[in-house]
Structure formats: structure tokens, C-alpha cells
Amino acid sequence: MDNGRPAWVKVLIPVLALGGVGVTAVLGFVMVFIMTAWFGNPLPVFGFDQSPEQPIAFPHTAHAGTDPLVDVDGNTKMDADGNPLTGIGLDCTFCHRTVTTTNAAGIPPVETCVTCHRVIGATDSEPLTILRTIGLGEDPGPIQWKRVHRLPDHVRFVHEPHIRFLTAADNTDVIANRDEAAILAGMNSDGSVIPAVACSTCHGDIKSQEQVSQVEPLKMGQCVDCHRKNNAPTDCTTCHF
């Protein structure tokens, strides 16, 4: 098989081939990253994590959910009497109070947490101790919650009309990521629904998430698609001003 090539060329050819494959792989990964970030949520690398760790681990499962709670090992949590612990099923608007009236859903003040956690919860729990210290007016400063669902600065999103539309009697079939049982349970006599079941359209099933992550891309295409389908205005100044 000696066709006259020097030995160093025989070494160089596979090196170049492998290098080409490597470069192609890196470029391909970058392309995939850019495409996923463009059309949806970016891949959770380079710090583009859609589920940031919060300063105090707030489990929406325990507060908003109604399912049995499981610990990190997958075992069902039990109370002192040996009964399984379940989430308490708070309505979203119990804490995110301004969602039906204003732009922002709002993060509740620590006083709201301490309303219950003054008595509920272990006395030696570190996050609860922090809560109680702040909530009772002694100051280690505010809790620096990390924002999960964030829109760019040039977008003016207002929660109020969206909640109003999705909870109206004729529009409940627009709710996406729906939980049929919750919608039926939250339906009023006139066919409208309570605000809490509409959140899933953009935020996904928050009450089953131990640590909240952004599940919908929340890009302009998603907004415009929904606005077109539901005859909502699509003029630029609806959101950009």
C-alpha cells in the first residue's frame, strides 16, 4: 500500500479529518444553540438556565399544588401522625395579588409569608428563620428573588387584560397547558373561571414545579400568534412604546 506518500502525510490526513469533524461538531452545536434560543428557550448551558436557584427555595408544589409532596429521594413526605403531606392548594392570587388589576403579578411582601410561617414550619429551618426575621421587621435586607419570566425592556406587558380575557365565559378554551380538572373546579356559575387556572397559558404548570422554570418561549411570535387567533390588536404600539 505504499503509494509514495511520506510518513508525515499519512499522519496528517487522519489528524485533519478528525479536526474537521471536531470543527463541524462545534459549529453545529453553536448553530443549534442559536436556533433554539431564537425560536424557543435557549439550551441550559453557558448560564442560560431557565430555572435559576432562588435565595430561599420556595416550593410552589407545597403552596399552590394539591398533590402529595415528595422529598429529594422520591419518598412521600409524612406528617407527625404518619399521614402523607399534600400541597395546600393556595390560589395564585393569594400571593400574586396585583395580577388581576395591574401590569405586574407582583411578588408578595415577606409579611404575607410570615402570616402563616410565624407558626407553621420547623423552628430550626434556616429559610424560615430568615423569613421570620425579615417579616417581623428585623432587617437582613430584602430577599433577592431571581426573575424567571422576563421580557425585554421594550415590551410593555400588562397582566390585567390577559387575565380578564382568559377568564371570561366564552374564552376558557383558549387557555393553554390546561388542567381540565382545575378548570372545571374553578368555573363560576356563569361559565367564567377563576384567574388562577389561566396562568398556565404562559407559565405552564407552576404548581407542579418544585423550582420554577420558564416553559414557554415567550417570544414575540408566540404573543402575535395568540393575538391573531383571538382577534386582539396586533399593532406595534399595542406592546412597544
Add this chain to the structure above:
Amino acid sequence: MVTAAERVSSHKWGMAVDVDRCTGCQACVMACQAENNIPLSTEDIYRQKRTFAWIRIERYWYGEFPNVKARFIPIMCQHCENAPCEPVCPVFATYHNTEGMNVQVYNRCVGTRYCGNGCPYNVRFFNYWEPTWPTSLRNQLNPDVTIRSRGIMEKCSFCVQRIRRVSRETTRDGRELQDGDIETACTEACPTNALVFGDYNDDKSRVSIMRNDDRKYTHLDALNTDPNVVYLAQVDATGGAAGGHE
């Protein structure tokens, strides 16, 4: 449910300025600056001839000393129906929307400044620098309005954030939008009601009545820009009309 076709034709926003009432107090200029997060025009920027004012008061002197009169004309974006700024934009960052407004979409703008060159009224402003405010004014910024970054054009938006807010509130409360419900920052601040904002599609609105007034004129109408901002000429004490345009 209101269809898209019904919605588009429902409003045509406009402004009427009674020049006879304007005292040149600059309250509208300050109100606009506060409402719309307009960068401060410092001495430094003034020397560069890059000052910002979405609305400005032009001052004209009439007569010979000692019988001199000062006359004032507030000038803001005229929201022209045939706007010279719109066709020159390569990225459709400025366009005419269905409510009669000339819209500037900040996130589309790439900063060619063609629109500013095309505008005969000199009411478009380019952000040559990242806007900054003194620390004491940081909490004054309006959260309803985007802070325009360096490299994009901006201009009077007819306080579209207020239009949207009031429209939302009237829909929520299930009532009709009345004339006078929506006040822009300048009309709200004007102590003599020289500036009036409203809907031309409503025949009984104040702006519609003023637009049919005999004193009505529009600026640079030889250019056929067909502005949505109309002016009522000043009436001289001697009885003759003497506005910016005879």
C-alpha cells in the same frame, strides 16, 4: 366580540392647538420630558446642537419697539397622514398605524436617521449617546415608557402609553371612551387649555370642533403632509388674524 376591522376604524387621534391661548409658559415641555423619559438637554449637549424636546415652544416677535408682541407656537410631531419620514425608513421602524398615529418602533430602529432628515418640522431626535439622568431623577422615570438607548430615533408618540392605559381601563369597566378621557402629558399640563387632544372620528369631540373652526391652519401645508395636529391662528387685538400662517 369586536372584529379587527371594526377596531381599526374606531379612532383617529389628533391634537388641536389654539395658538391664541398659548402663553409660552413651557409647562407642556416639562410635562412631556417627565412623562416620556426624555434625556436632559444639558449645556454640553446644547453646544453639540443635539438637544431633545418632543414638544418645543417656538417664539416669534411681532411689531416694532416699543409695540412688540411675543407669539408662541408649540411644535410637536404633527403625525402627518402623508408623512415624509415613513417611506424613507428601510426597516419600517416608523409607520402609520390604523389610529392615525405616526408610530416609532424603537426596537426596530437601526438608526439610519433618514426619517429625521425627511421631517420638515424638525421634531425627530436621534440618540447620539446613551441617555443618563442624575441620581436624584432616577426614581422619576416613567416605568410605562421605554428608555431609548443609544443609536435610535425618537419623537412625540401622542403619549400612546396613556391611550393604551385608558382604553384598557374603559374596556375593563365596560364603558365607552369619552372625549376628554385621554389626556396627553402636554394637554394635561397646559394651564390655558391651548392644547387639546381627542378623537377626530368623534364629531362632537373638542378636536373635531376645533378642526372645523375658521381659524384652523396646518403647518407647512404646501408640502401636503396632511398633519393630524391642527392649529388655530392667533387673533390680533385689532381683529385681524395673525398666526404663524396667513
